Structure formats: C-alpha cells, structure tokens
C-alpha cells in the first residue's frame with residue numbers, strides 16, 4: 296500500500312493554472328476563455344480555432360451537470376480528512392469537462408444539476424467541489 300501524498304496545490308505558484316487556484320481562495324470559479332470566439336477550456340489551454348492568442352481566465356457560472364463519476368476507496372492525499380466519496384466529471388455550463396467531487400448528495404444521478412462550492416483543506420488551499428443545485432436532471436443531448 297502506498298503512502299498518501301500531500302495535496303499538489305502546495306506548489307501552484309509556478310503552474311499555468313495558478314490564477315485558477317488563487318481565485319478559488321476567493322471562492323471564485325474560473326475557466327480559460329478565448330476573447331475572440333468565447334470558447335472555454337479547462338485546464339488552461341488553447342482555443343481550437345484561435346490558438347493561445349487572446350486566452351484569458353474568466354469568471355464562470357460555477358454551474359453544470361454530472362457527466363460521470365466513480366467511487367473512491369483509497370485515500371490519495373493527506374490533506375483530505377476523509378477520502379472523497381467520489382471522483383466526478385462535471386460538464387460546466389460553459390462547456391468544459393472538469394474533474395471534481397460531489398458533496399452533499401444522498402445519491403448521484405447522471406445529468407443531475409450541480410453548483411460549485413469551495414472547501415478549505417489546508418492553510419491557503421481551497422479546492423472546488425460540487426453540490427446538488429436542485430431541480431431535475433437535464434435530459435441527455437442526442
């Protein structure tokens with residue numbers, strides 16, 4: 296059995312997504328947006344049509360729907376008091392798919408509406424998680 300590692304957010308200062316993690320400390324959720332066409336990506340990357348020119352961090356709604364999830368049975372980071380009950384893929388309303396965890400849900404349902412919440416897991420280390428936003432699940436796009 297391997298030893299859990301410290302949370303990798305301890306070294307965000309030199310990372311391309313440092314602004315995202317700093318915004319989380321202020322309970323703001325950001326995506327990387329193309330100023331030419333509005334396309335959003337996460338993690339920070341380039342627009343498929345316009346490349347890196349004009350890509351900026353922009354405030355996101357913090358809302359989306361559950362795209363997929365799996366249950367976690369092993370603790371991977373020592374910063375978490377308890378292992379997260381799930382690792383979820385959330386489809387943000389802005390488009391990108393992001394990895395996170397869903398908290399405060401009795402059960403998970405495909406396409407359920409979610410909203411971001413923030414959890415402080417250490418000094419100056421705040422991570423985004425998602426919680427049920429209420430309402431009925433979105434229908435699957437065909």
Ligand SMILES: [Zn+2]
Pocket residue numbers: 329330331332333334342343344345346
């Ligand atoms: Zn673009």
